[in-house]
Amino acid sequence: EVQLVETGGGLIQPGGSLRLSCAASGFTVSSTYMSWVRQAPGKGLEWVSVIYSGGATYYGDSVKGRFTISRDNSKNTVYLQMNNLRAEDTAVYYCTRGDYDNKAIGGWGQGTLVTVSS
């Protein structure tokens, strides 16, 4: 069974850093694209970052230069390092995996809440 479990969310002050982890099971994270999608409270979905099987990474404009996506194949885990956090980064962060030959998001974690507030 494919499963994605996010950890690392919590309350952090503006300007602080946080690292989210996404432990995968039932497949290997290097076999498809893995991404982070966030959803601010009561709002829609925003694609934050993606890492492809070949290692290429992309970021949304709102997080470019502040967030870094990476993966550890030996731990079958994907990470999102978030630096210089802002109030507008407050959201539920979902770890997701590509499916159908990378044509769409086929799997989602349960999400982890990041709250940026003083």
Add this chain to the structure above:
Amino acid sequence: EIVLAQSPATLSLSPGERATLSCRASQSVSIYLAWYQQKPGQAPRLLIYDASNRATGIPARFSGSGSGTDFTLTISSLEPEDFAVYYCQQRSNWPFTFGPGTKVDVK
């Protein structure tokens, strides 16, 4: 960045009725458009990819159509479990983007 507009914002219907949701892209995305369903407190679920392909396990009452800039998600006969928010998403150009969503609620 490709902007996706969804209409209507809210669709109020009764069980058994047909739902027609629209997604319009600011530039052509070819067929590279997906649809997701999200219920309160849950992660989204993939319904349709590449405009018209149903994901595994998705009932046949869900269908997608369109190409270029105009797309439609149709639910032929609403079941009680279909009342939710629906998002379209393009993968033509990075950054991949989602539409703002259409809420289908009970009339």
